[in-house]
Each structure stands twice: as C-alpha cells, then as structure tokens.
Amino acid sequence: MSFVIGVDIGTGSTKAVRCTLDGEVVAVARRDHAPSLPRPGWAEMDPERDWWGDVVEVLAELDSTDVVAVCVSGLGPCVVQTDVDLRPRRPAILYGVDTRSTREIAEITEQLGAGAILERCGKDLSSQAIGPKLAWLKRDAGEAWRPQDRWFSAHTYVVAQLTGEWVLDHHTASQCDPFYDIHRQDWATDWVEQVLPGLALPRLVWPSEQVGTVRRDAAAQTGLAEGTPVVAGTVDAWAEAFSVGVRHPGDLMLMYGSTMFFVQVLATPTSVRGLWTTSGVERGSHTLAAGMATSGTVTTWLQDLTGGVPFETLLREAAAVPAGSEGLVLLPYFSGERTPVYDPLARGVIAGLTLRHGRGHLLRATYEGIACGVRQILDVFGPAERIVAVGGGTQGGLWTQIVSDVAGVRQVVPQQTIGASYGGALLAAIGVGAVPPDTDWTRPDHVAVPDPATAATYRTLFETYTELYPATRDLIHRIAQ
Template sequence: MNLVIGVDIGTGSTKAVLTTTDGTVLAVARRDHAPSLPRPGWAEMDAERDWWGDVAKVLNELTSTHPGDRIAAVCVSGLGPCVVQTDEQLHPRRPAILYGVDSRATVEIDEITAQLGADEILQRCGKDLSSQAIGPKLVWLRREAGEAWRPQDRWFSAHTYVVARLTGEWVLDHHTASQCDPFYDIHTQGWATDWVEQVLPGLALPRLVWPSEQVGVVNADAASATGLAEGTPVVAGTVDAWAEAFSVGVRRPGDLMLMYGSTMFFVQVLTTPTSVRGLWTTSGVERSTHTLAAGMATSGTITTWLQDLTGGVPFETLVSEAAAVPAGSEGLVMLPYFSGERTPIYDPLARGVIAGLTLRHGRGHLLRAAYEGIACGVRQIVESFEEAAGRPARIVAVGGGTQGGLWTQIVSDVSGLVQQVPAETIGASYGDALLAAIGVGLVPPETDWARLDHTIQPDPSTASVYASLFQTYGELYPATRSQVHRLARSVESSGDVADVEHGAVG
C-alpha cells in the first residue's frame, strides 16, 4: 500500500497527517509553538527550531509507527508568506519574519510604491504593497544586514525552508512567489526581473515550481533527522491557507474558502486574474490558475487573549456564556484590530476598540462581541469580493474555529452567508497529502478528497439587529482612527518598549 505524508507549519503548531491514496487518515502528529513578538508590529519565529525542528519531530513520530520506506511522497505547506535569510549551509542569519502580521517594513513599502508607482504595482502584481508583501521585508533585511548580506545568501518562506532541509533544493512555488510583491508578475506568472534589479540589484531568486511538482528527494542528513527513507520524493507545497483550500475542494471558479484560525483568511478561485485595490490576486495551487484573497490580522488570537485575561477560565465556559448573550451583545461593539489590520483597511497602526461597555457587561459579552466584530469584518471583505469577482458560488468554512458552532453561526447571521463545513477538518496538512499523491502520480490531478458534513444557514431573526450593528461597526473605525493612531505611535516611541537584541538562531 502506498502512503503519503502531508505536513503543515502553522502559526501555533506544526501538524502532520499520514494517509492512503484514497484520503483515509492513518495517523496524525502535532507539535505546538508560538511566534515571538519582540516589538510592536514585529512577529518572528525561529526557523531552525520552530520550522525544521518541529517538522523533524512530527515526521519521526509518524515514521516510528509506519516505516519510512513505506512512504511514497511527502509535501509541506506553511504559514506565509514569510522570509528567513540563510547562508549556503541553510543556517538562518536571524529570526524569520512572518507574514502580514509583521508590519515592520512600512517605510520600505512607501519607498517602493513611490519608486515603481502604486497603479503599476497593482496592475502587474495584482495587489497594493502591504505588510503581507515579501519585497519590502527583503529590502528591510538587506538594510539591516548591510555588508553582511552576501550574494550567496538565500531566502525562504516557511515550507520552502523545510523543503531545502529535506532535499537541498532552493525552490519557491508560484503561489508563494506571487506574494513576493513587487517581484512577481501575475500575468506572465514569472519573476519580474526588471523590478527586482531596480529594487534589490543582484538579489538571487529561487527556481519557480507549481505546488504539486516533485522538486527533489530526501537526502541522507534529512533521512537521519526525520525517519524518512533516503530518496523519498518531496513535493513543493505552498502557503497553508491555499493548501487548506485545496484540501476541501475549493478549486472551481467561484469557490470561496473562509478559514477560521488565529487569523481569518479568504481564498476565492478566479476565472481570470484581476487587480482590485484592497484585495490580493495571486497565482493559485493548480497550474496556471489564479485566486483572490484577503486576510484579517487577528481573529482566533483574540479569544485566546480573552481567555488569558479572564484567568484561564475553560474555553467551553466562555463559549457557553457568549451563547447566552443576545445578538448584538447588549450594545457592545468590538473592532478586532488587535495587531493592526490587513484587509479591508490595511492599517498597521489600527488597534482594538471596544465601544459601549457598561458595568453589566461580562466576559461572555466580550467573547460574543469579539465574534460579532470578526463577523462584521468578514462581511466587509466578502462584499468586496462580490464587487471584484461576482457573488461566490459556494462558501466552504474550515479551520479550528468551525468546531463548536457559535462562531460560524454568528458569521452566517451577520453576513447572510450560507457556509458548508467539510467532514475532514485536519486542514492544510490533508491538502498537502493530496498534493504529494498527485505530485508523484499516485492519483490523477483532478482527484478530490473533500466530503461535506453540514451546512450553516443564517438565522433570519437576527437580521435587523445585525444590520444595525454592521452600520455601527463600519462607522467606528474612521471615527476613532486618529486617536488610535496617536496612541499606537505613543507606544512605539516610548522608552518602555523593549529593544530586543537578535543574535544567532538555532
């Protein structure tokens, strides 16, 4: 029997799944980790420990029960787009910089936009430069490194760093490359080498591949570290949200995935590439395809913050209390911008706002208001998708936040969306396993393992309450923006903010 392994490096954990070629799950493994937040607007991880180290551990766990020589292929996805700079021996020179939650490169975003032109970047790259883009972070890294940046240095996202450790190959899949703005042209689906030379002359570029392509085989060192057999085929993989969309069958034009996790993420398959200010057009998972995407900066992380704030009360208790609160949280509205915000406002200085607090509000009100605030953000983004590409034909809800039902029900109630929830909720690693099977020819490219579990319908009795709440939500950010920016800048300039020194990692 041929077996395949999919591995996903997430923001909060690394997960791996071992499956047969018909999608039957035989074993799973997990290791938890967390990003470092050393300064306001910074989010980092230790690539050696948190990416490669955790992947090696979960692979060892799976191969200890199913010998490595029975594994036909492995594929890795990861949080992203991220960037870590390494030497030729793949030793990271500093902590890895995370995706859009890290907003350190704001100066570089402004400089590159002025250099190349905002409209030109939007048309060629499919989106405005933002904290999600890798190009400005590479410029930031080059400036920080100065003379220490060597021509032979390489740069990776999370999953491509692990692919390099497994195989020695330096590759980047087309989807991840399409988030390396302004260095990738979504129309030609290749590197924009002229802009690379204008912005970062001499920058070395990895070989471009599609997520389902085999890119190499497990080398001797990686075999020793992971338990995989030397020579095991390795498939390229991609960013976790796109691997998860692939896992639940979001592959046809009009399909939209809502991913409930640490952040809220959106991926919709397009018929043709488009350029819409405020949204991200990218290359897709399958060859020559495109997707429209968006992401909120903080979602599930707010619930963790609230649980910690209330003394570690069991999460089930918090959810039960929130479910008992009526729609509208009895006059409470929350802007979920606790780490700035990506879509739809693209404001790294945005911050969380809780409006309407009274002495009668409790922790259940706060959790419900958090869910309702996130749901209002979802509605704003989906309405933007409708304007750009038409109303989604099908919406699939995925991620850990789909468990329990309250959060997803509130999103349907606030937005009016019907959501399908799949039977298999393992996530991106399940999509990786399918990509691995496709990549080595064990199953046809059109194979789909997705199965529907249930559908969430909006509750019409809440419609008028949520229409009013949504209006208030939309008015609250512009009404408080200048004050919130002033507060954010006061923290950034305060001498009380820790200035963390970064040494070698590993």
C-alpha cells in the same frame, strides 16, 4: 497499502497527517509553538527550532512505512535569509502581521508607481508583501547585506532541509511583490534589479510538483526513508483551500484560524484594490485573496485574560448571550489590520462596556466583530458560487453561525477540517502520480444558514462597526505611535 504525509507549519503549531490514497487519516502528530513579538509591529519565529525542529519531531512520531511522498505547507508568506548551508542570518519575519517594513513599502511604491504595481502584481504593496521585507533586511544589515544569500518562506525552508533544493512555488512567489509578474507567472527580474540589485532568486515550481527526494541526513532525523519524494507545497491557506475542493472558479474558502483568511478561485486574473490577486495551487490558475490580521488569536488572548478558564465554558457563556452582545462592539485590530483597512497602526477597540457585561459578552462580541470584518471583505469580493468554511474555529458551530448571520451567507462545513496538512497530503499523492490530478477528498458535513431572526440586530451592529474605525482612527494612531 501506500500512504502519503502532509505537514503544515502554522502560526500556533506544526501538524502532520499520514493518509491513505483515498484520504483516510490514519495518524496525526502535533507540536505547539508561538511567534515572538520582540517589538510593536514585529512578529518573528526561529526557523531552526519552530520550523525544522518541529517538523523533525512530528515526522519522527509518524510511521514512515510505505510512505510514497511527503509535502509541506506553511504560514506565509514569510522570509528568512540564510547562508548556503541553510544557517539563518536572523529570526524569520512573518507574513502581514509583521509591519516593520512600512517605510520600505512607501519607498518602493514611490519608486515603481502604485498603479504599475497593482497592474503587474495584482495588488498594492502592503505588510503582506515579501519585497519590502527583503528591502528592510538589506537596510538593517547595512554593509553586511549579502544579495547572493538564499531566502525562504516557512515550507520552502523545510523543503530545502529535506532535499537540499532551493525552490519557491508560484503561489508564494506571487506574494513576493513587486518581484513577480502575475500575468506572465514568472519573476519580474527588471524590478528585482531596480529594487534589490543582484538578489538571488529560487527556482519556480508549482505546488504539486515533485522537487527532490529526502537526503540521507534528513532521513536520519525524521525517520523518513532516504529517497522519499518531496512535493513542493505552498502557503497554508491555499493548501487548506485545496484540501476542501476549492478548485473551480467561484469557489471561495473562508478559513477560521489564528487569522481569518479568504481564497477565491478566479476564471481569469484581475486586479481589485484592497484584495490580493495571486497565482493559485494548480498549474496556471489564479486566485483572489484577503486576510484579517487577528481572529482566533484574539479569542486566545481573551481566554488568557480571564484566567485560563476552559474554552468550552467561555463558548457556552457566549452562546447564552443574545445577538448584539447587549450593546458591546469590538474592532479586532489587535495587530493592526490587513484587508480591507490596510492600517498597521490600527488597534483593538472595545466600545459600549458596562458593569453588567461579562466574559461571555466579550467572546460573543469578539466573534461578532470578526464577522463584521468578514462581511466587509465579502462585500468587496462580490458574490461567490460556493463558500466553504474550514479551520479549527468551525468546531462547535457558534462562530460559523454568527458569520453566516452577520454576513448573510451560506457556508458549507466539510467533515474533514484538519487543515492544510490534509491538503499537503493530497498534493503529495497527486505530485507523484499516486492519484489522478482531479482527485477530491472532501465530503460535506453540514451547511450554516443565516438566521432571519438576527438580521435586524446585525444590520445595526454592522453599521456601528463600520463607523467606529474612522471615528477612532486618529486617536488610535496617536496612541499607537
């Protein structure tokens, strides 16, 4: 029997799965880690320890016998600059939760023009874009800047460690604004030269392409057989969407994780202000995406704040609180906000606290606040043919039910919600021709349907939520600065 391995480097952990070619998960390995937050607005990771080191450990834990391919996905888009021997120059800068490049975003937008960037790249420049992060690295390094250095996202750094190949999949490249032309699906080399002259660019590939094989030294560290094929992979949210069959125009994935993330497959590329148009997973495809800055991370913060009480206890208490959290409203902008607010200086707000509110109220208000943010984003997306809910936050059902109630949408919850590593395993199987390209491993488990009894309460809550941010924005900006 043949097997494939999918690995995913997440914000909070690295996971690996060993699967049969019909999608049965036969083994799982995991290592936890956490980003470093050295300054307000900064979010970093150590690529040698948190990315490659964790991947080595999870791969070594799995049986590599009869493994025909491996694929790595990862949090992103991130950026780490290395020398030719893959030694990082500094810690990796994470995706949109790292907002240090605000100055560079403004400068590049002024240089190239906001309208031109939106048309050519499919989105406005934001903290999610890699171009401004690279420009920040150049400014920070000063005369020590080396434009011929290599630069990687999380999964491509690991691919390089495994194979020696410097590649970037088209999806991740399409988040390297303003350096990728979404219509031509190729590097915008003229803009690269205008913004960062001489910047070296990796070879572009599609996520399911085989890009190399495991080198001897990587084999010795990971336990994989030397010569095992390695498939390119992509950013974790897109690998997760692929894992649950979000592959056809109108399909939308809603990912419940450290952040809430949205991926919808498009029939044709389109630019929507406030959302992100990107290349997709399958060759020539396009997607529309959005992401909140914090979601599951707020529930972790709340658990820590309440003395590490078992999360099952918090969940049970939150489920007992009525819809609307008895007058408590929460803005989940604990690390600024990405779509649709695009405000790196936004901060969390808890309004309506009284002495009778307890930790269960806080958790339910957190879920409800996130659900209001989800509704804001879905309103910009417009109608979806099918919404598939994935991620660890779907476990237990309370969070998904609250989102369905607040946003008024049906959500299909699959049987297998193990995540992006599962999508990576499927990409690995497709990439080496072990299964047909249209193979879909997903099976539905249940559907979350809006409860009409909560509709009036959540309509009022949503109105209050949308008014609370502009009402407090100036004060919060003053505090944040």
